[in-house]
Amino acid sequence: MKLENLKVKQDVTFLDAITLGLGKEQGLFFPSNIAPIENIPALLKEDFVTRSSHILTHLIGNEIPAETMKSIVEAAFTFAAPLNQVNENTYCLELFHGPTLAFKDFGARFMAQCLGRYNALVKGSELQNDTENDARDGTDCSGQKLTILTATSGDTGAAVAHAFHGVDDVEVVILYPKGKISLLQEKLFCTLGDNIKTLAIEGDFDDCQSMVKQAFQDDEVMSQLNLNSANSINIARLLAQVCYYFEAIAQLPAEQQAEAVISVPSGNFGNLTAGLIAKALGLPIKRFIAATNENDTVPRYLASQQWSPNQTKATLSNAMDVSEPNNWPRIEAMFERGIIARESLTAVAIDEQLTQLAMKQLYQQGYLSEPHAAIAYKALKHALVDDEVGIFLGTAHPAKFKDSVENILGEMIPLPEALVECASEAILSHSLPNDYEQVKAFLLCRYRQK
Ligand SMILES: *Cc1c(COP(=O)(O)O)cnc(C)c1O
Numbered sequence: 001m002k003l004e005n006l007k008v009k010q011d012v013t014f015l016d017a018i019t020l021g022l023g024k025e026q027g028l029f030f031p032s033n034i035a036p037i038e039n040i041p042a043l044l045k046e047d048f049v050t051r052s053s054h055i056l057t058h059l060i061g062n063e064i065p066a067e068t069m070k071s072i073v074e075a076a077f078t079f080a081a082p083l084n085q086v087n088e089n090t091y092c093l094e095l096f097h098g099p100t101l102a103f104k105d106f107g108a109r110f111m112a113q114c115l116g117r118y119n120a121l122v123k124g125s126e127l128q129n130d131t132e133n134d135a136r137d138g139t140d141c142s143g144q145k146l147t148i149l150t151a152t153s154g155d156t157g158a159a160v161a162h163a164f165h166g167v168d169d170v171e172v173v174i175l176y177p178k179g180k181i182s183l184l185q186e187k188l189f190c191t192l193g194d195n196i197k198t199l200a201i202e203g204d205f206d207d208c209q210s211m212v213k214q215a216f217q218d219d220e221v222m223s224q225l226n227l228n229s230a231n232s233i234n235i236a237r238l239l240a241q242v243c244y245y246f247e248a249i250a251q252l253p254a255e256q257q258a259e260a261v262i263s264v265p266s267g268n269f270g271n272l273t274a275g276l277i278a279k280a281l282g283l284p285i286k287r288f289i290a291a292t293n294e295n296d297t298v299p300r301y302l303a304s305q306q307w308s309p310n311q312t313k314a315t316l317s318n319a320m321d322v323s324e325p326n327n328w329p330r331i332e333a334m335f336e337r338g339i340i341a342r343e344s345l346t347a348v349a350i351d352e353q354l355t356q357l358a359m360k361q362l363y364q365q366g367y368l369s370e371p372h373a374a375i376a377y378k379a380l381k382h383a384l385v386d387d388e389v390g391i392f393l394g395t396a397h398p399a400k401f402k403d404s405v406e407n408i409l410g411e412m413i414p415l416p417e418a419l420v421e422c423a424s425e426a427i428l429s430h431s432l433p434n435d436y437e438q439v440k441a442f443l444l445c446r447y448r449q450k
Contacts, residue, residue: 005027013193037281044250052243076109083251096393100158101397107237110165115340116167151208154185161189175208191425202435241274263392265372267320269327291379296349316371348379370401
């Protein structure tokens with residue numbers, strides 16, 4: 001697969017792109033070409049895992065042999081993405097049945113499986129094609145362990161930790177602010193052990209984030225460790241997410257399959273980017289709605305052509321509290337190349353009051369939801385016209401936002417099994433002061449490679 005840096009001239013392979021994360025000058029990688037898939041109706045008849053491996057092989061090509069891709073997808077997509085009917089013409093695509101109860105499990109688990117097989121895959125593609133290797137200057141790390149270093153304010157850390165747990169040749173270190181995440185959030189990823197190390201830092205999330213950044217800029221650390229950040233900008237996460245849009249359409253009754261409008265609750269706009277790639281591949285989706293909370297940079301931009309981010313506000317849908325969505329250049333590139341018509345996307349911002357109202361309206365229809373999905377539902381209601389079928393994405397399990405859900409609906413909601421199980425396990429974190437030198441000493445002493 002050929003990818004290009006959207007900022008400066010730099011062409012890389014898929015395997016390069018997943019180890020590099022970001023390109024030169026912080027540029028995002030994007031496929032140079034998205035060739036439509038032939039015979040989509042036949043593809044839609046396949047099961048989720050088989051179909052997803054076909055889609056990813058179509059996108060990524062021979063860097064990952066088809067049989068390897070099948071076993072990667074089998075290991076990553078171990079849970080379903082059911083389309084749940086809410087009313088006559090509205091469905092929710094539930095993406096929260098994975099181990100950390102949010103859609104980020106799909107992308108993180110696929111990326112983990114690819115990185116876990118990196119050494120073998122690189123050897124394989126070298127044998128296949130000796131001439132394609134010149135782009136990988138200085139990043140060849142065959143035979144070495146990879147250390148994933150990441151900071152979390154709660155949810156990303158859990159998805160990354162679960163995705164890499166037990167993956168060969170990968171060590172994971174996660175920094176989080178001590179005492180500033182909920183006990184359940186902490187239990188979800190600090191009880192795993194094995195190749196997952198968690199550091200409770202006596203500081204806030206920004207301190208954790210800045211120590212991670214410092215490590216990536218520290219020559220001593222970078223020369224001795226094989227570091228990767230596994231963050232959400234990684235192209236592997238995006239490509240994995242393309243697959244569940246096909247799963248959504250596959251579950252619609254045949255007569256509705258060409259009428260779907262999909263509403264995506266958006267923060268960094270990775271999920272929407274994946275949906276637009278699915279459409280570019282030929283999946284029959286009529287159009288998309290980008291649903292945001294009051295952090296409404298994109299809806300204002302589409303209305304006025306002015307890109308003017310405001311100060312980020314805290315809202316009920318906190319995973320979408322983003323005012324400078326970092327995937328937007330990828331969407332802009334699809335518009336500019338004519339892969340996606342600008343008319344295929346509209347955007348709506350939903351305020352806090354309407355978010356709560358939407359949760360109540362859904363509950364009255366017998367559907368328990370949470371703030372992120374409720375925003376997508378409300379935006380869909382604004383935009384849907386006669387004969388269209390609406391799908392909104394359920395990005396998190398309602399129990400993940402238990403407190404606000406219970407407050408707004410006035411109902412107690414039970415914990416799902418994944419949370420009940422880990423709630424009784426011991427937390428294995430090390431505590432460290434808010435001091436980069438101590439974090440650095442921990443990393444060098446445990447993970448030195450070179
Ligand atoms: C991350 C997240 C989002 C936003 O997804 P993007 O791809 O960043 O737009 C929405 N809802 C939930 C629950 C999330 O965790």
